[in-house]
Amino acid sequence: QKEGERLFIIDVDCGVDDALALMMLFAAPRARVLAVTCTFGNTSLQQVCSNVLRVLAICKQTEVPVYGGAEASLLGDVISATHFFGLDGLGDVAVVPGQEPPPSQDQLQQEPAALALIRLAKQWPGKINLVAVGPLTNLALAVSLDSSFPSLLRSVYIMGGNMEGRGNDSVSAEFNFFADPEAAFAVLNQYSCPLHIASLEFCSSQVLPWDFFETCFACGSEKATFVQRIMEFCSTVSKSELNMGWAPCDCFAVAAATEPGFIEASEEVAASVELAGHLTRAQMVVDWKGRWPNKRKIRLFTRCDVTLLKKLLTNMMR
Amino acid sequence: QKEGERLFIIDVDCGVDDALALMMLFAAPRARVLAVTCTFGNTSLQQVCSNVLRVLAICKQTEVPVYGGAEASLLGDVISATHFFGLDGLGDVAVVPGQEPPPSQDQLQQEPAALALIRLAKQWPGKINLVAVGPLTNLALAVSLDSSFPSLLRSVYIMGGNMEGRGNDSVSAEFNFFADPEAAFAVLNQYSCPLHIASLEFCSSQVLPWDFFETCFACGSEKATFVQRIMEFCSTVSKSELNMGWAPCDCFAVAAATEPGFIEASEEVAASVELAGHLTRAQMVVDWKGRWPNKRKIRLFTRCDVTLLKKLLTNMMR
Amino acid sequence: QKEGERLFIIDVDCGVDDALALMMLFAAPRARVLAVTCTFGNTSLQQVCSNVLRVLAICKQTEVPVYGGAEASLLGDVISATHFFGLDGLGDVAVVPGQEPPPSQDQLQQEPAALALIRLAKQWPGKINLVAVGPLTNLALAVSLDSSFPSLLRSVYIMGGNMEGRGNDSVSAEFNFFADPEAAFAVLNQYSCPLHIASLEFCSSQVLPWDFFETCFACGSEKATFVQRIMEFCSTVSKSELNMGWAPCDCFAVAAATEPGFIEASEEVAASVELAGHLTRAQMVVDWKGRWPNKRKIRLFTRCDVTLLKKLLTNMMR
């Protein structure tokens, strides 16, 4: 670890916003990415791994090890999520030889993601910032395999959950939590390190207008062209639903983890996940009034610097 | 029914804000109150009936029939709620002879509340506005006894439920819904008439400062003195929790039912109640994104004219 | 009440076995039936009422008042149950003029079932044996409308629930409890009088062979012919499922209520109903090991005199 350097691992279910989040993380100054761990979610685990290798090739990050993890939730379910990001999670646009650098298969490791997480945490105790922007299955497996794992982390930044009962994947639950409610419960209830959450409502309150993305793409760089291509599917879907823009949710967690000034307001509260509800299964439940005084508190983001987010997105695509 | 007259029945679990809601309803011009029906809730059914008679005496409304209803929830539970409004629901201040007019016992009817509701609805089909500001047990019993009951009402105004998963009686549920979740479910799912809801978050967003209440009391009228006395307990509790003021929740439902301009914004959405959750039992679940397209819609208030509310409160205490 | 006479009310959702249960009750010596109350269940409430009137005509019981009750469960659901007893609950065989006496419409009362139950219990305090062989909605409404109702009964005999998690209407729940789980919960948790339960497993353990029924029908009486006709549908269904016979479940509750020697063994245990389970909703949960020491006990039948049952069935059809 070099002076001033910060260590990161990012756990992704590589859909379009995960791709942007990866690009943002690799563009962050003084951020050293020890590993990218993969989970099922926006698409199958195998496709997620392929997507990650493709994004890393675009980012010229061919040295970063990539680890495959959970193929399904703790209960064995696989969520369906092709409506918004396409069958392959990246807008169903093929890798065109010559247009994109060929993904390296060597980067993909044999070691399962949960074990790599534990090993790296022991190698760098108290140093690693873990950014988790997919279903939390790998994180739940890691703490089940080694209960000391969370205490070895510096911090965890999660995109997931909701704080006002407004869902996207069910009436009242957010996609990542809904994809593995038990894993989300395990993380909220067993991770003792500082835990920061970019909830669905937080991210959704900062929709970026379509013309902002157009401006980014205008630079015509390889990265910008890549993003433009993979975003075409979801922007078409989104515009057909009359949305004025789009919030690349996973990027909010990366920006919060890498840019000290990004988060402008937050709440320290206890929170858990409903597992049993017929309507509310997977909803994050926030103890706003301190009824669970003995429960550890997490940090829920409530306001951010959207100008800074735009700047980060613009710069990383150049 | 006289020209321009509007017909009301109000169902209460007469705590302090129910008392204010009753006073507000009786002060409303052109409002004719056909009945006050009582339910357990803030205190026992018997005490609720006594409280109502006491408030009616203060309001010189000794002709309005009062009906006793549910003693417990559909499942047989009785909620405990003495923390905020005192053991008797009205701040534990005795009726002082000479200071308050003696309550009339004659007003209390033999007929159970649910049956009175059905009978009156048949007598005045399409005319009655039902304001329900306690647990919804009586309303659930009425529809169970006669499935045509809701269709005979003009409208129902409810204070209850929450729309952002922020509870007061549990981490994520509101008191009236939590007191009888099955009844709330039955009403949201079986009442076909226009249904208007003043949720906890809606009411809580309009806390009235303590000095506003002081100004009301300053007129020194019998009513103002009565309100000042019954509010002493809850204002002391509330101030000890460092609250800057208080929202008399039940009054929002009455104001919405009686004053056309009071509600400034609302949402037409489907909604239901979680019955099974371990953490979210009794939470109102709102279908913000139209995932339940075939479910009838209710109206959730989102913004109101707080100046008008203050005016109504000020005038009714004179 | 004459010397030695016992008073009964029976609550039915008049399918085929309810029809047999009614016939058995009217054939019981010294049994005086004060009322038949009706609930939705095997078919719609309206059809249940018609069926009851038809059975009463066959039994020459044209003086017994009949009361309509719940049209749906407390939550507003109506169960579908036409697979076994046909659309009309009585095997879809029309009333043939000349073959059956015409049902009297005068017997059907205006008063809702729950209110009739309360009124009669007050008229005959401590005297009435209530036999409930449909969904328990009317019983739940009665206790909600008047919490003293159960204490005014002599005893309640229920056909419903299960004691080994073996369901018929879902994997682990019995039809009557599944049709209104909240009502079953309310009865098991609020009825303080002696409560006797003929569970599904108890009744199912005493399947009567097909040739037994043939023998009954052989007498050729009006009643026997009626039973033969209404049983044709369900016996055909049952034989197609390779069943060796059929247990007319509701008759077990009537036999237990009317014949002192019928029940040969039973257990005194606490029991409740699961309301929240995804797989087990409506399952009766029995506290075999005394973990709920403060909960009142009910009596679960475990063994009966099947020879006596056959004798009762044979005699009542003559």
Place this chain on the structure above:
Amino acid sequence: QKEGERLFIIDVDCGVDDALALMMLFAAPRARVLAVTCTFGNTSLQQVCSNVLRVLAICKQTEVPVYGGAEASLLGDVISATHFFGLDGLGDVAVVPGQEPPPSQDQLQQEPAALALIRLAKQWPGKINLVAVGPLTNLALAVSLDSSFPSLLRSVYIMGGNMEGRGNDSVSAEFNFFADPEAAFAVLNQYSCPLHIASLEFCSSQVLPWDFFETCFACGSEKATFVQRIMEFCSTVSKSELNMGWAPCDCFAVAAATEPGFIEASEEVAASVELAGHLTRAQMVVDWKGRWPNKRKIRLFTRCDVTLLKKLLTNMMR
């Protein structure tokens, strides 16, 4: 693998009956035990590992590798179970130097249990019989880490779950399933290999009388004396509850796995686990009537040769 040899792994939460099960497995002819994997349950994981080493020393099995596994359930809970087997799970009788051989610490491996399970299954594909007689967390972790794991096993024998809703650790759930309901769900729903279950009701129906155990102890061997000592605590508790004997549940799974003639009757049915119930959480739910036709079937034992069981117990203590 030698000719005629059968391969086993046993997963234990080493209480008294696990100790007997281990002894029975090591006494089985032609059984080769590749590993003992440990889980929390009757006592802490650390204590379970110590207990296993102690039992292996008694059995002169100092070459078998022992692996530590889950410290808590998938959701992070640790069940309390000291009532019956004592604080240390083995009756709180210390290892007395001279009386017992000293446990070897070398046998305890670094590799986590779930990983050892996966590695060994890949090494012996289609060969391993896995006997699981504690909470099923290690088995759930193994399938989460590698979804092919169950397909590599020859068979799984489980002591756990219940089939008539009769619980021991809650009103309707069995201890091992209750200790990690989500893990039990994952195993019943994701293990595609032949799955055999010795349920609580099955084992409890074969209580062995106290004098049988006395006879076993009479031989005075080192093993018999050990069993006598560790059984003193639970037999005292059990006798104080007026039980006529005791069923060493975990031994039923081992006997079924090792002795072809032990199981005399069984049922092939689909089954799952209730996760959401308020009263029935962790109850095994059995589809006796084939309502889940597309769900894979498991084998539930219903009758066994208790004479053979006694013979196995007698012989293994010699």
